[in-house]
Amino acid sequence: MASFDTIFIGGSAFTAGWQTSRPVGIGVRGGRIAAVAPDDELRAAGAAETVDLRGGLVLPGFHDAHAHPVVGGLELLQCDLSGATSAEDAVARVAAYAAAHPDEEWIRGGGWTMSHFPGGTPTRQLLDAVVPDRPVALSNRDHHGTWANSLALRRAGIDAETPDPADGRIEREADGAPAGTLHEGAAGLLDPVLPGIDRATALRALNRAQEEFFALGVVGWQDAWVGATAGIDDVLDAYLDGVDAGTLRMRVTAALWWDRARGLEQLDDLVHRRERAAAASRPDLLVADTVKIMVDGVAEDFTAALSAPYLDRCGHATDNLGLTFVAPEALAEAVTALDAAGFHVHFHALGDRAVTVALDAIAAARAANGPREARHQLAHLQMVRRDDVPRFADLGATANLQMLWGGLDEQLEQLTFPFVAPELVARHYPFRELRDAGAALCAGSDWPVSSADPLAAIHVGVNRAEPGASADARMDPSQALDLATALSAYTAGSARACGRASFSGTLAPGSAADLAVLDTDPFAVDPRELHAIRVRQTRVGGRMVHDHT
Numbered sequence: 001m002a003s004f005d006t007i008f009i010g011g012s013a014f015t016a017g018w019q020t021s022r023p024v025g026i027g028v029r030g031g032r033i034a035a036v037a038p039d040d041e042l043r044a045a046g047a048a049e050t051v052d053l054r055g056g057l058v059l060p061g062f063h064d065a066h067a068h069p070v071v072g073g074l075e076l077l078q079c080d081l082s083g084a085t086s087a088e089d090a091v092a093r094v095a096a097y098a099a100a101h102p103d104e105e106w107i108r109g110g111g112w113t114m115s116h117f118p119g120g121t122p123t124r125q126l127l128d129a130v131v132p133d134r135p136v137a138l139s140n141r142d143h144h145g146t147w148a149n150s151l152a153l154r155r156a157g158i159d160a161e162t163p164d165p166a167d168g169r170i171e172r173e174a175d176g177a178p179a180g181t182l183h184e185g186a187a188g189l190l191d192p193v194l195p196g197i198d199r200a201t202a203l204r205a206l207n208r209a210q211e212e213f214f215a216l217g218v219v220g221w222q223d224a225w226v227g228a229t230a231g232i233d234d235v236l237d238a239y240l241d242g243v244d245a246g247t248l249r250m251r252v253t254a255a256l257w258w259d260r261a262r263g264l265e266q267l268d269d270l271v272h273r274r275e276r277a278a279a280a281s282r283p284d285l286l287v288a289d290t291v292k293i294m295v296d297g298v299a300e301d302f303t304a305a306l307s308a309p310y311l312d313r314c315g316h317a318t319d320n321l322g323l324t325f326v327a328p329e330a331l332a333e334a335v336t337a338l339d340a341a342g343f344h345v346h347f348h349a350l351g352d353r354a355v356t357v358a359l360d361a362i363a364a365a366r367a368a369n370g371p372r373e374a375r376h377q378l379a380h381l382q383m384v385r386r387d388d389v390p391r392f393a394d395l396g397a398t399a400n401l402q403m404l405w406g407g408l409d410e411q412l413e414q415l416t417f418p419f420v421a422p423e424l425v426a427r428h429y430p431f432r433e434l435r436d437a438g439a440a441l442c443a444g445s446d447w448p449v450s451s452a453d454p455l456a457a458i459h460v461g462v463n464r465a466e467p468g469a470s471a472d473a474r475m476d477p478s479q480a481l482d483l484a485t486a487l488s489a490y491t492a493g494s495a496r497a498c499g500r501a502s503f504s505g506t507l508a509p510g511s512a513a514d515l516a517v518l519d520t521d522p523f524a525v526d527p528r529e530l531h532a533i534r535v536r537q538t539r540v541g542g543r544m545v546h547d548h549t
Helices: 041-046 068-077 088-098 124-129 152-156 184-191 200-212 235-246 265-279 328-340 352-371 386-395 411-416 431-436 454-463 481-499 527-532
Strands: 004-009 025-029 032-037 047-051 057-060 062-069 107-112 137-142 145-148 170-174 176-186 218-226 251-257 286-294 344-347 375-379 398-401 440-443 515-518 535-540 544-546
Touching: 004 041, 025 041, 032 041, 041 047, 047 235, 057 170, 057 481, 062 375, 068 107, 068 200, 068 218, 068 235, 088 107, 088 137, 124 145, 124 152, 124 176, 137 152, 145 184, 152 176, 152 184, 170 184, 176 184, 176 328, 184 544, 200 218, 200 235, 200 544, 218 235, 218 286, 218 344, 218 481, 218 535, 235 251, 235 286, 251 265, 265 286, 265 328, 286 328, 328 344, 328 352, 344 352, 352 375, 352 386, 386 431, 398 431, 398 481, 431 440, 440 454, 440 481, 454 481, 454 527
Parallel strands: 004 047, 062 218, 107 137, 218 251, 251 286, 286 344, 344 375, 375 398, 398 440
Antiparallel strands: 004 025, 025 032, 057 515, 137 145, 145 176, 170 176, 515 535, 535 544
Protein backbone atom coordinates (compact mmCIF):
# COMPACT_ATOMS: atom_id res chain seq x y z
CA MET A 1 0.00 0.00 0.00
CA ALA A 2 1.23 3.47 -0.88
CA SER A 3 2.43 5.48 2.10
CA PHE A 4 1.01 8.76 0.75
CA ASP A 5 -2.14 9.68 -1.12
CA THR A 6 -0.27 12.39 -3.06
CA ILE A 7 3.30 13.57 -3.34
CA PHE A 8 4.50 16.84 -4.87
CA ILE A 9 8.04 16.48 -6.25
CA GLY A 10 10.29 17.91 -8.94
CA GLY A 11 10.47 21.47 -7.69
CA SER A 12 10.68 23.34 -4.42
CA ALA A 13 8.55 24.29 -1.44
CA PHE A 14 8.06 27.30 0.81
CA THR A 15 6.35 27.93 4.12
CA ALA A 16 6.36 30.72 6.69
CA GLY A 17 9.50 30.71 8.82
CA TRP A 18 11.78 29.95 5.88
CA GLN A 19 13.83 32.75 4.35
CA THR A 20 13.69 31.22 0.89
CA SER A 21 12.37 28.17 -0.92
CA ARG A 22 13.90 24.74 -0.32
CA PRO A 23 14.46 21.85 -2.76
CA VAL A 24 12.05 19.50 -1.03
CA GLY A 25 8.68 17.96 -1.78
CA ILE A 26 5.44 17.37 0.12
CA GLY A 27 3.64 14.18 1.06
CA VAL A 28 -0.11 14.25 1.76
CA ARG A 29 -2.15 11.62 3.55
CA GLY A 30 -5.81 11.80 4.58
CA GLY A 31 -6.13 15.40 3.45
CA ARG A 32 -3.25 16.57 5.67
CA ILE A 33 0.44 17.30 5.34
CA ALA A 34 2.25 14.09 6.28
CA ALA A 35 5.84 14.92 5.28
CA VAL A 36 8.13 17.62 3.97
CA ALA A 37 11.10 15.71 2.65
CA PRO A 38 13.54 15.21 -0.23
CA ASP A 39 12.00 13.86 -3.40
CA ASP A 40 13.85 10.52 -3.15
CA GLU A 41 12.34 9.79 0.25
CA LEU A 42 8.85 10.62 -0.94
CA ARG A 43 9.22 8.44 -4.06
CA ALA A 44 10.54 5.56 -2.01
CA ALA A 45 7.55 5.69 0.31
CA GLY A 46 5.18 5.49 -2.65
CA ALA A 47 2.02 7.41 -3.47
CA ALA A 48 -1.28 6.86 -5.23
CA GLU A 49 -0.79 10.18 -7.05
CA THR A 50 2.40 11.97 -8.02
CA VAL A 51 2.35 15.65 -8.95
CA ASP A 52 5.40 16.72 -10.94
CA LEU A 53 6.07 20.35 -10.02
CA ARG A 54 8.15 20.73 -13.22
CA GLY A 55 10.46 23.20 -11.52
CA GLY A 56 7.64 25.09 -9.88
CA LEU A 57 6.83 25.59 -6.22
CA VAL A 58 4.29 24.21 -3.76
CA LEU A 59 3.31 26.34 -0.79
CA PRO A 60 0.36 26.71 1.57
CA GLY A 61 -2.67 28.06 -0.23
CA PHE A 62 -3.24 31.77 0.12
CA HIS A 63 -5.76 33.20 2.58
CA ASP A 64 -7.31 36.53 1.64
CA ALA A 65 -7.84 38.41 4.91
CA HIS A 66 -10.02 41.18 3.47
CA ALA A 67 -12.37 40.69 0.53
CA HIS A 68 -16.00 41.08 -0.48
CA PRO A 69 -16.46 37.88 -2.48
CA VAL A 70 -20.24 37.59 -2.64
CA VAL A 71 -20.60 41.23 -3.70
CA GLY A 72 -17.81 40.75 -6.24
CA GLY A 73 -19.36 37.57 -7.58
CA LEU A 74 -22.68 39.38 -7.90
CA GLU A 75 -21.08 42.14 -9.94
CA LEU A 76 -19.66 39.53 -12.31
CA LEU A 77 -23.28 38.43 -12.87
CA GLN A 78 -24.40 42.05 -13.39
CA CYS A 79 -23.02 45.00 -15.37
CA ASP A 80 -19.31 44.51 -14.78
CA LEU A 81 -17.22 47.63 -15.43
CA SER A 82 -14.02 46.42 -13.79
CA GLY A 83 -12.35 45.88 -17.17
CA ALA A 84 -13.21 49.32 -18.59
CA THR A 85 -10.15 51.27 -19.70
CA SER A 86 -11.69 54.75 -19.95
CA ALA A 87 -14.86 56.72 -19.29
CA GLU A 88 -15.98 56.09 -22.86
CA ASP A 89 -15.39 52.37 -22.50
CA ALA A 90 -17.38 52.28 -19.24
CA VAL A 91 -20.34 54.05 -20.86
CA ALA A 92 -20.16 51.70 -23.86
CA ARG A 93 -20.22 48.68 -21.55
CA VAL A 94 -23.29 50.02 -19.77
CA ALA A 95 -25.02 50.51 -23.12
CA ALA A 96 -24.10 47.00 -24.26
CA TYR A 97 -25.29 45.42 -21.02
CA ALA A 98 -28.60 47.28 -21.14
CA ALA A 99 -29.15 46.19 -24.74
CA ALA A 100 -28.37 42.57 -23.86
CA HIS A 101 -30.71 42.58 -20.83
CA PRO A 102 -33.88 44.36 -21.95
CA ASP A 103 -36.01 42.76 -19.23
CA GLU A 104 -34.00 43.97 -16.24
CA GLU A 105 -35.92 46.64 -14.37
CA TRP A 106 -32.74 48.25 -13.01
CA ILE A 107 -29.23 48.19 -14.45
CA ARG A 108 -27.03 47.23 -11.48
CA GLY A 109 -23.36 46.40 -11.16
CA GLY A 110 -20.14 48.30 -10.68
CA GLY A 111 -16.38 48.40 -10.96
CA TRP A 112 -15.85 51.79 -12.63
CA THR A 113 -12.56 53.56 -11.95
CA MET A 114 -12.68 57.05 -10.44
CA SER A 115 -9.58 58.31 -12.24
CA HIS A 116 -11.32 57.80 -15.61
CA PHE A 117 -13.64 60.72 -14.83
CA PRO A 118 -12.87 64.38 -14.09
CA GLY A 119 -12.60 64.76 -10.35
CA GLY A 120 -13.49 61.09 -9.96
CA THR A 121 -17.19 61.92 -10.31
CA PRO A 122 -19.08 60.70 -13.40
CA THR A 123 -22.30 62.49 -14.27
CA ARG A 124 -25.87 61.31 -14.61
CA GLN A 125 -25.97 62.70 -18.16
CA LEU A 126 -23.39 60.14 -19.32
CA LEU A 127 -25.76 57.36 -18.28
CA ASP A 128 -28.89 59.17 -19.48
CA ALA A 129 -27.43 59.24 -22.98
CA VAL A 130 -27.32 55.42 -23.20
CA VAL A 131 -30.03 54.28 -20.74
CA PRO A 132 -32.71 56.99 -20.48
CA ASP A 133 -35.66 54.72 -19.80
CA ARG A 134 -34.50 52.52 -16.90
CA PRO A 135 -32.84 53.41 -13.61
CA VAL A 136 -29.10 52.75 -13.39
CA ALA A 137 -27.01 52.44 -10.19
CA LEU A 138 -23.37 51.36 -10.43
CA SER A 139 -20.88 51.18 -7.55
CA ASN A 140 -17.39 52.45 -8.17
CA ARG A 141 -14.49 50.10 -7.85
CA ASP A 142 -13.80 50.95 -4.21
CA HIS A 143 -17.52 50.75 -3.33
CA HIS A 144 -17.46 54.08 -1.56
CA GLY A 145 -19.56 55.76 -4.21
CA THR A 146 -22.39 55.10 -6.67
CA TRP A 147 -23.00 56.47 -10.16
CA ALA A 148 -26.70 56.93 -10.92
CA ASN A 149 -28.70 58.19 -13.86
CA SER A 150 -31.47 60.78 -13.64
CA LEU A 151 -34.27 58.22 -13.46
CA ALA A 152 -32.66 56.42 -10.51
CA LEU A 153 -32.23 59.72 -8.68
CA ARG A 154 -35.86 60.67 -9.33
CA ARG A 155 -37.11 57.27 -8.16
CA ALA A 156 -35.27 57.81 -4.89
CA GLY A 157 -36.52 61.38 -4.53
CA ILE A 158 -33.00 62.83 -4.59
CA ASP A 159 -33.06 66.43 -5.80
CA ALA A 160 -31.58 69.85 -5.08
CA GLU A 161 -33.45 70.03 -1.78
CA THR A 162 -32.17 66.69 -0.46
CA PRO A 163 -29.67 67.30 2.34
CA ASP A 164 -26.38 65.42 2.52
CA PRO A 165 -26.54 62.60 5.08
CA ALA A 166 -24.19 62.84 8.04
CA ASP A 167 -22.02 60.04 6.67
CA GLY A 168 -21.87 61.00 2.99
CA ARG A 169 -22.17 63.58 0.27
CA ILE A 170 -24.25 64.15 -2.87
CA GLU A 171 -22.12 65.47 -5.70
CA ARG A 172 -24.01 68.50 -7.03
CA GLU A 173 -24.33 70.68 -10.09
CA ALA A 174 -24.10 74.48 -9.85
CA ASP A 175 -27.80 74.82 -9.01
CA GLY A 176 -27.64 72.15 -6.28
CA ALA A 177 -29.18 69.37 -8.38
CA PRO A 178 -27.59 65.93 -7.95
CA ALA A 179 -24.79 65.50 -10.50
CA GLY A 180 -24.90 61.71 -10.57
CA THR A 181 -22.31 60.57 -8.02
CA LEU A 182 -23.30 59.67 -4.46
CA HIS A 183 -20.46 59.37 -1.96
CA GLU A 184 -20.37 57.01 1.04
CA GLY A 185 -23.65 57.09 3.03
CA ALA A 186 -25.36 59.15 0.32
CA ALA A 187 -25.43 56.01 -1.83
CA GLY A 188 -27.77 54.56 0.79
CA LEU A 189 -30.42 57.06 -0.29
CA LEU A 190 -31.07 54.71 -3.21
CA ASP A 191 -31.65 51.68 -0.99
CA PRO A 192 -35.41 52.09 -0.48
CA VAL A 193 -36.06 51.82 -4.23
CA LEU A 194 -33.43 49.29 -5.29
CA PRO A 195 -34.74 45.79 -6.07
CA GLY A 196 -33.55 43.05 -3.74
CA ILE A 197 -31.32 40.10 -4.62
CA ASP A 198 -32.87 36.71 -3.91
CA ARG A 199 -30.99 33.99 -2.03
CA ALA A 200 -30.56 31.79 -5.10
CA THR A 201 -28.79 34.63 -6.91
CA ALA A 202 -26.62 35.36 -3.89
CA LEU A 203 -25.57 31.69 -3.80
CA ARG A 204 -24.72 31.84 -7.51
CA ALA A 205 -22.59 34.89 -6.75
CA LEU A 206 -20.77 33.01 -3.99
CA ASN A 207 -20.09 30.05 -6.27
CA ARG A 208 -18.81 32.38 -9.00
CA ALA A 209 -16.46 34.07 -6.54
CA GLN A 210 -15.12 30.69 -5.40
CA GLU A 211 -14.12 29.89 -8.97
CA GLU A 212 -12.25 33.18 -9.25
CA PHE A 213 -10.34 32.72 -6.00
CA PHE A 214 -9.52 29.04 -6.40
CA ALA A 215 -7.95 29.83 -9.79
CA LEU A 216 -5.63 32.25 -7.98
CA GLY A 217 -4.48 29.77 -5.34
CA VAL A 218 -6.73 31.14 -2.59
CA VAL A 219 -8.12 28.55 -0.15
CA GLY A 220 -9.72 30.84 2.43
CA TRP A 221 -11.05 34.35 2.78
CA GLN A 222 -12.41 36.78 5.32
CA ASP A 223 -15.55 38.43 4.00
CA ALA A 224 -15.32 41.98 5.31
CA TRP A 225 -19.01 42.90 4.91
CA VAL A 226 -21.39 40.20 6.07
CA GLY A 227 -24.75 41.84 6.48
CA ALA A 228 -27.19 43.70 4.27
CA THR A 229 -25.41 44.98 1.16
CA ALA A 230 -25.82 45.26 -2.62
CA GLY A 231 -29.49 44.30 -2.37
CA ILE A 232 -28.75 41.12 -0.37
CA ASP A 233 -30.64 40.93 2.93
CA ASP A 234 -27.78 39.16 4.71
CA VAL A 235 -24.64 37.79 3.07
CA LEU A 236 -24.45 35.22 5.89
CA ASP A 237 -27.45 33.46 4.33
CA ALA A 238 -25.45 32.83 1.16
CA TYR A 239 -22.74 31.08 3.15
CA LEU A 240 -25.23 29.01 5.13
CA ASP A 241 -26.96 28.08 1.88
CA GLY A 242 -23.57 27.07 0.46
CA VAL A 243 -22.96 24.78 3.44
CA ASP A 244 -26.43 23.25 3.08
CA ALA A 245 -26.00 22.72 -0.66
CA GLY A 246 -22.52 21.27 -0.26
CA THR A 247 -21.10 23.82 -2.67
CA LEU A 248 -19.07 25.86 -0.16
CA ARG A 249 -15.48 24.62 -0.29
CA MET A 250 -13.67 27.84 0.61
CA ARG A 251 -12.63 28.35 4.24
CA VAL A 252 -14.67 31.42 5.17
CA THR A 253 -14.46 33.81 8.09
CA ALA A 254 -17.50 36.06 8.12
CA ALA A 255 -16.90 39.54 9.51
CA LEU A 256 -20.38 40.59 10.64
CA TRP A 257 -21.25 44.17 9.76
CA TRP A 258 -21.48 46.74 12.58
CA ASP A 259 -24.40 49.02 11.80
CA ARG A 260 -23.11 52.49 12.63
CA ALA A 261 -26.68 53.81 12.85
CA ARG A 262 -27.20 51.57 15.89
CA GLY A 263 -25.30 51.09 19.13
CA LEU A 264 -24.63 48.35 21.64
CA GLU A 265 -28.20 47.10 21.32
CA GLN A 266 -27.08 45.21 18.18
CA LEU A 267 -24.71 43.00 20.18
CA ASP A 268 -27.39 40.38 20.85
CA ASP A 269 -28.13 40.21 17.12
CA LEU A 270 -24.44 39.69 16.35
CA VAL A 271 -24.20 36.90 18.93
CA HIS A 272 -27.27 35.24 17.41
CA ARG A 273 -25.76 35.35 13.93
CA ARG A 274 -22.48 33.92 15.24
CA GLU A 275 -24.52 31.07 16.70
CA ARG A 276 -26.32 30.54 13.38
CA ALA A 277 -22.97 29.99 11.69
CA ALA A 278 -21.82 27.67 14.47
CA ALA A 279 -25.05 25.66 14.13
CA ALA A 280 -24.06 24.79 10.56
CA SER A 281 -21.48 22.51 12.22
CA ARG A 282 -18.79 23.12 9.63
CA PRO A 283 -16.25 25.25 11.49
CA ASP A 284 -13.62 24.10 9.01
CA LEU A 285 -15.57 26.01 6.34
CA LEU A 286 -17.54 28.75 8.11
CA VAL A 287 -17.07 30.80 11.25
CA ALA A 288 -18.65 34.16 12.09
CA ASP A 289 -16.61 35.27 15.08
CA THR A 290 -15.52 38.67 13.77
CA VAL A 291 -17.23 42.06 13.53
CA LYS A 292 -16.35 44.64 10.87
CA ILE A 293 -16.43 48.33 11.83
CA MET A 294 -15.98 51.13 9.31
CA VAL A 295 -13.99 53.86 11.06
CA ASP A 296 -13.64 56.21 8.09
CA GLY A 297 -14.05 56.48 4.32
CA VAL A 298 -11.53 56.91 1.49
CA ALA A 299 -9.17 59.70 0.54
CA GLU A 300 -10.41 60.05 -3.04
CA ASP A 301 -13.75 61.44 -1.89
CA PHE A 302 -12.24 63.30 1.09
CA THR A 303 -13.86 61.07 3.72
CA ALA A 304 -10.75 59.28 5.04
CA ALA A 305 -10.10 60.62 8.54
CA LEU A 306 -6.85 62.61 8.52
CA SER A 307 -4.76 64.42 11.11
CA ALA A 308 -4.18 67.36 8.73
CA PRO A 309 -6.87 69.09 6.63
CA TYR A 310 -7.52 68.19 3.02
CA LEU A 311 -6.25 70.71 0.49
CA ASP A 312 -8.32 72.45 -2.17
CA ARG A 313 -7.39 72.45 -5.87
CA CYS A 314 -5.08 75.40 -5.28
CA GLY A 315 -3.20 73.61 -2.50
CA HIS A 316 -4.76 75.61 0.34
CA ALA A 317 -5.90 73.91 3.54
CA THR A 318 -9.65 73.45 3.95
CA ASP A 319 -11.60 72.83 7.15
CA ASN A 320 -12.21 69.17 6.17
CA LEU A 321 -10.45 66.47 8.19
CA GLY A 322 -12.59 63.67 6.73
CA LEU A 323 -15.16 61.56 8.55
CA THR A 324 -15.14 59.17 11.47
CA PHE A 325 -18.32 57.17 11.05
CA VAL A 326 -18.31 56.16 14.72
CA ALA A 327 -17.31 58.73 17.35
CA PRO A 328 -14.09 57.76 19.16
CA GLU A 329 -15.81 57.36 22.53
CA ALA A 330 -18.58 55.22 21.01
CA LEU A 331 -15.99 53.16 19.11
CA ALA A 332 -14.04 52.41 22.28
CA GLU A 333 -17.27 51.39 24.02
CA ALA A 334 -18.30 49.13 21.12
CA VAL A 335 -14.91 47.43 20.82
CA THR A 336 -14.74 46.86 24.56
CA ALA A 337 -18.18 45.21 24.51
CA LEU A 338 -17.37 43.11 21.44
CA ASP A 339 -14.06 42.01 22.91
CA ALA A 340 -15.79 41.01 26.14
CA ALA A 341 -18.28 38.97 24.11
CA GLY A 342 -15.45 37.04 22.44
CA PHE A 343 -15.58 38.75 19.05
CA HIS A 344 -12.57 39.81 17.03
CA VAL A 345 -12.84 43.29 15.50
CA HIS A 346 -11.87 44.06 11.91
CA PHE A 347 -11.50 47.81 11.34
CA HIS A 348 -11.61 49.73 8.07
CA ALA A 349 -8.98 52.34 8.98
CA LEU A 350 -7.56 54.17 6.00
CA GLY A 351 -6.59 57.67 7.14
CA ASP A 352 -3.98 58.21 9.85
CA ARG A 353 -6.51 59.66 12.30
CA ALA A 354 -8.73 56.59 11.80
CA VAL A 355 -5.76 54.32 12.57
CA THR A 356 -5.11 56.21 15.81
CA VAL A 357 -8.77 56.03 16.85
CA ALA A 358 -8.95 52.28 16.11
CA LEU A 359 -5.78 51.54 18.08
CA ASP A 360 -7.14 53.65 20.94
CA ALA A 361 -10.29 51.51 20.94
CA ILE A 362 -8.25 48.29 21.14
CA ALA A 363 -6.25 49.80 24.00
CA ALA A 364 -9.49 50.65 25.81
CA ALA A 365 -10.74 47.08 25.38
CA ARG A 366 -7.49 45.62 26.73
CA ALA A 367 -7.59 47.98 29.69
CA ALA A 368 -11.17 46.99 30.53
CA ASN A 369 -11.07 43.26 29.73
CA GLY A 370 -7.41 42.34 30.03
CA PRO A 371 -5.32 40.94 27.17
CA ARG A 372 -6.55 37.85 25.32
CA GLU A 373 -5.75 35.96 22.13
CA ALA A 374 -7.85 38.31 20.02
CA ARG A 375 -7.44 38.75 16.28
CA HIS A 376 -8.22 42.47 16.19
CA GLN A 377 -6.95 43.88 12.90
CA LEU A 378 -6.79 47.16 10.99
CA ALA A 379 -7.24 47.01 7.23
CA HIS A 380 -6.00 49.38 4.51
CA LEU A 381 -3.59 51.57 6.52
CA GLN A 382 -3.09 54.03 3.69
CA MET A 383 -1.56 56.57 6.07
CA VAL A 384 -0.12 55.70 9.48
CA ARG A 385 1.44 58.13 11.95
CA ARG A 386 4.99 57.19 12.87
CA ASP A 387 4.07 57.08 16.56
CA ASP A 388 1.31 54.55 15.87
CA VAL A 389 3.55 52.01 14.12
CA PRO A 390 4.91 50.36 17.32
CA ARG A 391 1.45 50.32 18.89
CA PHE A 392 0.39 47.42 16.64
CA ALA A 393 2.82 45.04 18.33
CA ASP A 394 2.23 46.57 21.76
CA LEU A 395 -1.54 46.00 21.47
CA GLY A 396 -1.43 42.69 19.61
CA ALA A 397 -3.19 44.31 16.62
CA THR A 398 -2.65 42.83 13.18
CA ALA A 399 -1.79 45.02 10.19
CA ASN A 400 -4.06 43.87 7.35
CA LEU A 401 -2.18 44.97 4.22
CA GLN A 402 -3.48 45.52 0.72
CA MET A 403 -0.07 45.16 -0.90
CA LEU A 404 -1.40 45.90 -4.37
CA TRP A 405 -2.01 49.49 -3.30
CA GLY A 406 1.62 50.06 -2.34
CA GLY A 407 2.64 51.34 -5.78
CA LEU A 408 1.80 54.66 -7.41
CA ASP A 409 -1.30 54.56 -9.61
CA GLU A 410 -3.54 57.09 -11.35
CA GLN A 411 -5.99 57.27 -8.48
CA LEU A 412 -3.28 58.18 -5.98
CA GLU A 413 -1.55 60.59 -8.33
CA GLN A 414 -4.65 62.40 -9.54
CA LEU A 415 -7.21 62.11 -6.71
CA THR A 416 -5.22 61.81 -3.48
CA PHE A 417 -1.72 63.30 -3.51
CA PRO A 418 -2.81 66.78 -4.71
CA PHE A 419 -5.34 67.00 -1.89
CA VAL A 420 -3.47 65.78 1.20
CA ALA A 421 -0.67 67.45 3.11
CA PRO A 422 2.90 66.54 2.04
CA GLU A 423 3.63 65.02 5.45
CA LEU A 424 0.76 62.57 4.85
CA VAL A 425 1.93 61.70 1.34
CA ALA A 426 5.16 60.59 3.01
CA ARG A 427 3.27 58.24 5.36
CA HIS A 428 1.61 56.11 2.68
CA TYR A 429 1.50 52.34 3.19
CA PRO A 430 4.45 51.92 5.61
CA PHE A 431 4.61 48.15 5.17
CA ARG A 432 8.29 47.70 6.04
CA GLU A 433 8.07 49.93 9.11
CA LEU A 434 5.21 47.85 10.45
CA ARG A 435 7.12 44.63 9.90
CA ASP A 436 10.31 45.98 11.46
CA ALA A 437 8.34 47.19 14.50
CA GLY A 438 7.09 43.65 15.12
CA ALA A 439 3.51 44.01 13.88
CA ALA A 440 1.78 40.79 12.91
CA LEU A 441 1.09 41.04 9.18
CA CYS A 442 -1.70 39.57 7.09
CA ALA A 443 -2.77 40.39 3.55
CA GLY A 444 -5.98 40.83 1.60
CA SER A 445 -7.14 42.02 -1.79
CA ASP A 446 -10.32 43.98 -1.01
CA TRP A 447 -11.73 42.36 -4.17
CA PRO A 448 -13.68 43.54 -6.16
CA VAL A 449 -12.12 46.90 -5.25
CA SER A 450 -8.87 45.59 -6.72
CA SER A 451 -7.54 42.36 -8.18
CA ALA A 452 -7.90 39.23 -6.08
CA ASP A 453 -4.58 37.86 -7.40
CA PRO A 454 -2.17 37.38 -4.46
CA LEU A 455 0.82 37.18 -6.79
CA ALA A 456 -0.04 40.54 -8.36
CA ALA A 457 -0.24 42.02 -4.86
CA ILE A 458 3.01 40.38 -3.76
CA HIS A 459 4.70 41.81 -6.87
CA VAL A 460 3.80 45.34 -5.75
CA GLY A 461 4.59 44.60 -2.11
CA VAL A 462 8.12 43.51 -3.06
CA ASN A 463 8.80 46.03 -5.84
CA ARG A 464 6.79 48.97 -4.47
CA ALA A 465 5.63 49.48 -8.05
CA GLU A 466 3.17 48.03 -10.54
CA PRO A 467 4.46 45.67 -13.26
CA GLY A 468 6.59 47.50 -15.80
CA ALA A 469 7.07 50.51 -13.54
CA SER A 470 9.82 51.60 -11.18
CA ALA A 471 9.21 52.58 -7.57
CA ASP A 472 8.25 56.24 -7.27
CA ALA A 473 10.05 58.30 -4.62
CA ARG A 474 6.71 59.57 -3.33
CA MET A 475 5.82 56.01 -2.31
CA ASP A 476 9.06 55.59 -0.31
CA PRO A 477 10.70 52.55 -1.95
CA SER A 478 12.28 51.64 1.41
CA GLN A 479 8.82 50.42 2.52
CA ALA A 480 9.06 47.41 0.17
CA LEU A 481 8.80 43.96 1.76
CA ASP A 482 11.11 41.04 1.12
CA LEU A 483 9.56 38.11 -0.73
CA ALA A 484 9.51 35.71 2.23
CA THR A 485 7.66 38.24 4.38
CA ALA A 486 5.12 38.96 1.64
CA LEU A 487 4.41 35.26 1.00
CA SER A 488 4.20 34.55 4.73
CA ALA A 489 1.72 37.38 5.24
CA TYR A 490 -0.53 35.98 2.50
CA THR A 491 -0.36 32.43 3.88
CA ALA A 492 0.33 31.91 7.60
CA GLY A 493 -0.34 35.55 8.52
CA SER A 494 -3.74 35.64 6.87
CA ALA A 495 -4.65 32.16 8.08
CA ARG A 496 -4.07 33.46 11.61
CA ALA A 497 -6.08 36.64 10.95
CA CYS A 498 -8.93 34.46 9.68
CA GLY A 499 -8.79 32.14 12.70
CA ARG A 500 -7.37 29.21 10.70
CA ALA A 501 -3.82 29.08 12.08
CA SER A 502 -4.46 25.86 14.01
CA PHE A 503 -4.84 23.83 10.82
CA SER A 504 -4.08 25.86 7.69
CA GLY A 505 -1.54 28.31 6.30
CA THR A 506 1.67 26.32 6.79
CA LEU A 507 3.31 23.07 5.70
CA ALA A 508 3.60 21.80 9.27
CA PRO A 509 2.88 18.05 9.50
CA GLY A 510 -0.74 17.58 10.48
CA SER A 511 -1.91 20.80 8.83
CA ALA A 512 -4.65 20.59 6.24
CA ALA A 513 -3.31 20.05 2.75
CA ASP A 514 -4.52 23.46 1.62
CA LEU A 515 -2.00 23.99 -1.15
CA ALA A 516 -1.18 26.11 -4.18
CA VAL A 517 1.17 24.94 -6.92
CA LEU A 518 2.94 27.71 -8.84
CA ASP A 519 4.45 27.27 -12.29
CA THR A 520 7.64 29.04 -11.18
CA ASP A 521 9.59 29.32 -7.96
CA PRO A 522 9.24 33.04 -7.02
CA PHE A 523 12.64 32.98 -5.33
CA ALA A 524 14.27 31.90 -8.60
CA VAL A 525 13.14 34.82 -10.77
CA ASP A 526 13.84 38.52 -11.03
CA PRO A 527 11.45 40.22 -8.56
CA ARG A 528 10.22 42.38 -11.44
CA GLU A 529 8.74 39.21 -12.98
CA LEU A 530 6.74 38.02 -9.98
CA HIS A 531 3.48 39.20 -11.54
CA ALA A 532 3.93 36.72 -14.41
CA ILE A 533 3.84 33.63 -12.16
CA ARG A 534 0.67 31.56 -12.49
CA VAL A 535 -1.16 29.02 -10.32
CA ARG A 536 -1.28 25.50 -11.73
CA GLN A 537 -3.25 23.78 -8.98
CA THR A 538 -5.18 24.63 -5.84
CA ARG A 539 -6.20 22.04 -3.27
CA VAL A 540 -8.33 22.30 -0.12
CA GLY A 541 -7.85 19.47 2.34
CA GLY A 542 -6.00 17.61 -0.39
CA ARG A 543 -8.96 17.82 -2.80
CA MET A 544 -8.41 19.48 -6.15
CA VAL A 545 -10.47 22.66 -6.53
CA HIS A 546 -8.53 24.17 -9.45
CA ASP A 547 -6.39 22.45 -12.07
CA HIS A 548 -4.62 24.30 -14.85
CA THR A 549 -1.82 21.86 -15.53
